[in-house]
Amino acid sequence: MAHDATHDHHDDHHGAPKNFFVRWCMSTNHKDIGTLYLVFSLLMFFIGGSFAMVIRAELFKPGLQLVQPYFFNEMTTMHALVMIFGAVMPAFVGLGNWMIPLMIGAPDMALPRMNNLSFWILPFAFALLLSTLFLPGGGPAGGWTMYPPLSLQGDSVAYLVFAVHLMGISSIMGAINIIATILNMRAPGMDLLKMPVFVWSWLITAFLLIAVMPVLAGAVTMLLTDKYFGTSFFNAAGGGDPVLFQHIFWFFGHPEVYIMILPAFGLVSEIIPTFARKPIFGYKAMVFAIASIAFLSFIVWAHHMFAVGLPLGGEIFFMYATMLIAVPTGVKVFNWVSTMWGGSMTFETPMLFAIAFVILFTIGGFSGLMLALAPADFQYHDTYFVVAHFHYVLVTGAIFAIIAATYYWLPKWTGHMYSETWGKIHFWNSVIWVNVLFFPQHFLGLAGMPRRIPDYNVAFANFNMISSIGGFLFGASQLIFVGVVLHCVFFSKKKAPDRVWEGAKGLEWTVPSPAPYHTFELPPVIHDDELAHGHIED
Amino acid sequence: MTRGVTTWSGEPYFLNNVALGVCVVIGILVFGAMFIAMFRFRKSRGAVAEKWSHNTTLEIVWTTIPVIILIALAYLATGGLRTFADTTGSEMTVKVTGYQWKWRYDYVEYKGKAIESVGFMSKLDRESDETRQLNSGLDPKNVKVDGYNTYLINVDKPLVVPVGTKIRFVITAGDVIHSWWVPALGWKMDAIPGIVNATWTNINEPGEYRGQCAELCGQDHGFMPIVVKAVPKADFEKWLAEQQAQAKQPEPAAASTAEKPATAQVDAPVSQGHQG
Numbered sequence: 001m002a003h004d005a006t007h008d009h010h011d012d013h014h015g016a017p018k019n020f021f022v023r024w025c026m027s028t029n030h031k032d033i034g035t036l037y038l039v040f041s042l043l044m045f046f047i048g049g050s051f052a053m054v055i056r057a058e059l060f061k062p063g064l065q066l067v068q069p070y071f072f073n074e075m076t077t078m079h080a081l082v083m084i085f086g087a088v089m090p091a092f093v094g095l096g097n098w099m100i101p102l103m104i105g106a107p108d109m110a111l112p113r114m115n116n117l118s119f120w121i122l123p124f125a126f127a128l129l130l131s132t133l134f135l136p137g138g139g140p141a142g143g144w145t146m147y148p149p150l151s152l153q154g155d156s157v158a159y160l161v162f163a164v165h166l167m168g169i170s171s172i173m174g175a176i177n178i179i180a181t182i183l184n185m186r187a188p189g190m191d192l193l194k195m196p197v198f199v200w201s202w203l204i205t206a207f208l209l210i211a212v213m214p215v216l217a218g219a220v221t222m223l224l225t226d227k228y229f230g231t232s233f234f235n236a237a238g239g240g241d242p243v244l245f246q247h248i249f250w251f252f253g254h255p256e257v258y259i260m261i262l263p264a265f266g267l268v269s270e271i272i273p274t275f276a277r278k279p280i281f282g283y284k285a286m287v288f289a290i291a292s293i294a295f296l297s298f299i300v301w302a303h304h305m306f307a308v309g310l311p312l313g314g315e316i317f318f319m320y321a322t323m324l325i326a327v328p329t330g331v332k333v334f335n336w337v338s339t340m341w342g343g344s345m346t347f348e349t350p351m352l353f354a355i356a357f358v359i360l361f362t363i364g365g366f367s368g369l370m371l372a373l374a375p376a377d378f379q380y381h382d383t384y385f386v387v388a389h390f391h392y393v394l395v396t397g398a399i400f401a402i403i404a405a406t407y408y409w410l411p412k413w414t415g416h417m418y419s420e421t422w423g424k425i426h427f428w429n430s431v432i433w434v435n436v437l438f439f440p441q442h443f444l445g446l447a448g449m450p451r452r453i454p455d456y457n458v459a460f461a462n463f464n465m466i467s468s469i470g471g472f473l474f475g476a477s478q479l480i481f482v483g484v485v486l487h488c489v490f491f492s493k494k495k496a497p498d499r500v501w502e503g504a505k506g507l508e509w510t511v512p513s514p515a516p517y518h519t520f521e522l523p524p525v526i527h528d529d530e531l532a533h534g535h536i537e538d
Numbered sequence: 539m540t541r542g543v544t545t546w547s548g549e550p551y552f553l554n555n556v557a558l559g560v561c562v563v564i565g566i567l568v569f570g571a572m573f574i575a576m577f578r579f580r581k582s583r584g585a586v587a588e589k590w591s592h593n594t595t596l597e598i599v600w601t602t603i604p605v606i607i608l609i610a611l612a613y614l615a616t617g618g619l620r621t622f623a624d625t626t627g628s629e630m631t632v633k634v635t636g637y638q639w640k641w642r643y644d645y646v647e648y649k650g651k652a653i654e655s656v657g658f659m660s661k662l663d664r665e666s667d668e669t670r671q672l673n674s675g676l677d678p679k680n681v682k683v684d685g686y687n688t689y690l691i692n693v694d695k696p697l698v699v700p701v702g703t704k705i706r707f708v709i710t711a712g713d714v715i716h717s718w719w720v721p722a723l724g725w726k727m728d729a730i731p732g733i734v735n736a737t738w739t740n741i742n743e744p745g746e747y748r749g750q751c752a753e754l755c756g757q758d759h760g761f762m763p764i765v766v767k768a769v770p771k772a773d774f775e776k777w778l779a780e781q782q783a784q785a786k787q788p789e790p791a792a793a794s795t796a797e798k799p800a801t802a803q804v805d806a807p808v809s810q811g812h813q814g
Contacts, residue, residue, distance in 0.1 A: 047539040061679040063669065063670065063674070065673065068672055069757040069759075069761075073754070073756075081800065139758075141757070142756075147753075149713065152717065154757065194663075236731045236733070242732065242733070274577070276587065277587040278587040280591065307727060307752075308728045309728060309737075312620065315619050327601060330604045331597070331600065334597075336591075337568060340572065340575040341579065343585070343588070347577075347580075348551050362566070362569075366564075370557045373553050374615060375615055375618035376726035378622070379550045379554070382719075382753055417686045446724055450719070451754075452749070452754045455678075456760070457687060457688075458678050467540075
């Protein structure tokens with residue numbers, strides 16, 4: 001076994017610290033910090049999800065029954081901020097922390113102390129953000145996009161801005177760490193073009209993060225000084241321009257949405273070959289497609305702003321650039337299907353979620369292509385069509401990939417198998433209810449329902465009720481997920497083998513399950529046929 | 539999506555249908571291939587994994603075909619954008635100003651003649667407003683005009699415009715950003731403080747067309763609807779004359795509603811975007 005050669009024998013005398021505080025709060029261990037990130041992300045997923053439940057409950061039928069419109073706006077704003085910065089991004093950082101060193105044969109992250117700091121900033125950032133809900137004046141209610149002048153009318157601007165600063169610092173440090181790890185800590189023989197696609201996707205994502213988080217920090221700082229120090233960056237009466245904020249915000253915001261999907265591409269590119277028992281189709285094309293999407297993400301920002309009155313040339317440029325993204329994204333989808341073609345497939349829970357990802361993310365991609373057509377976007381913009389679109393790419397895209405990856409590596413993390421039956425129950429409930437939740441929102445948007453409204457005309461009543469029912473059941477289904485994870489961590493008796501899945505390839509499966517506290521203290525010897533993507537020689 | 543009722547509103551409708559059709563066809567092919575793979579290449583059916591992991595010809599084909607489809611779509615969309623951006627040759631100008639949470643309409647010019655003091659606020663009708671209060675106990679289903687439910691999509695005073703006339707809208711806002719959207723006209727345009735956006739419509743059929751603010755603008759964002767009442771030209775001219783006559787009378791109530799807001803002048807320079 002490979003791990004006999006690579007795995008040190010003195011783990012026992014420097015294993016995990018016994019003291020709870022020392023182990024978790026002072027950790028510099030990539031696995032423990034990865035776990036912290038994942039647990040934090042799960043907690044935020046449920047907090048953000050509870051906000052969504054408030055939204056869907058109020059929209060269950062026409063008329064205001066539960067909350068005042070201002071509180072509704074706080075809910076939509078906080079739902080987005082918590083889900084984006086609290087649930088999806090930390091989940092990917094957690095998966096990266098856990099798996100990147102294991103996948104490239106490194107003993108730990110390159111900068112372990114910074115790793116600790118970048119995680120422990122997050123609880124404070126979210127304490128700051130969530131505390132606004134309990135303060136006089138309430139939480140931010142101007143949308144997660146924080147468009148001035150509206151966002152400046154709130155009383156919680158300073159809290160919001162400092163929370164965003166903290167999240168940004170955390171993300172930048174996480175990104176630096178990942179780049180440093182991938183570029184410096186690979187085991188000898190792990191060439192860049194032999195790395196798993198997930199590692200590639202994170203390398204590219206990390207560069208996106210470093211490029212755009214400072215842009216967001218700058219934009220929100222200008223909001224702060226506009227609000228409290230009398231500047232007029234975005235105040236027309238003082239010579240500023242409210243649209244300028246939107247340009248700066250979306251210059252961050254569009255790469256940001258790819259920050260939330262590129263690692264998901266990587267995850268799915270690990271899982272599908274494993275369960276198809278066939279190497280990933282077109283490895284180089286996959287890597288190149290991720291890089292092209294990352295590049296294009298910098299030149300499409302104004303497609304979020306087709307209705308602000310851009311000049312004709314601008315509309316045309318951003319429309320064409322946006323449409324181009326369909327090409328590399330299409331290549332990825334075709335390659336996943338080709339990976340499955342001619343394979344020998346089994347359908348364990350991670351594979352089911354990965355297949356659902358490919359189908360439902362593609363549906364999100366189709367609505368994305370429709371939104372890219374500027375004249376049609378004059379109708380779709382700021383309607384439920386857009387809401388449906390980005391939930392298809394974020395929930396059934398990013399979050400399904402995260403769930404798939406959790407099932408995929410959970411046995412490696414815990415040393416026990418999760419319950420396949422309950423995993424499948426979770427899958428079928430999720431995939432059915434998420435479509436009941438979001439598919440009717442396409443129709444609502446096409447019928448003319450604007451987004452971010454707390455109440456609506458009775459013409460929209462039926463689809464809203466269906467969507468709300470789907471929402472409640474989708475939310476409830478995620479409790480099954482918590483049950484499966486808790487069972488696997490604490491109660492499962494079924495031992496996981498080192499190579500948990502029959503078709504699994506890659507270095508992470510050469511270490512024991514559960515992965516010991518320290519791994520690859522001596523670099524492993526790389527055998528090319530052990531790597532996830534098979535033949536890489538041309 | 540609605541086909542709309544203007545000379546231009548067919549563009550987004552047509553593009554929507556074409557793009558949807560393209561997506562459905564691609565979807566059937568891709569998902570079809572996937573489901574065939576899932577049934578044919580199951581381990582439980584004794585499938586043995588093959589070893590190949592790339593095929594250059596295939597990869598070139600499925601990069602090229604999407605590019606061709608995209609070029610076709612881009613061509614169609616560009617035509618729609620060019621006609622949309624052309625606000626020249628209008629016979630009438632209306633200034634639209636968004637406020638938290640109501641709209642103001644000022645009639646600026648009709649057939650080359652400046653109009654003075656015809657302008658008014660337009661806000662959510664009283665019946666919807668009472669019904670929409672938290673726990674009002676009133677049923678939104680009962681808010682009707684001529685048997686048609688108008689809950690949250692009716693106003694106290696609609697914008698009256700003539701049919702068969704190219705109407706130029708100049709759109710701005712007095713406080714925060716709003717967005718003026720009537721689906722039947724085929725577009726929405728943001729109303730931004732300090733910026734004047736220009737756009738146009740030319741309505742074919744008389745009727746009442748309803749819409750809502752489409753950009754989050756604060757607590758009552760969901761409660762600032764838009765109603766455009768399109769009437770035959772002769773009726774419009776009559777209506778306009780009445781309004782002008784009313785404005786001339788020293789009637790305090792009418793004078794205060796027709797008073798021009800201090801901010802954002804009508805003749806402020808129009809954003810360059812829609813000149814060409």
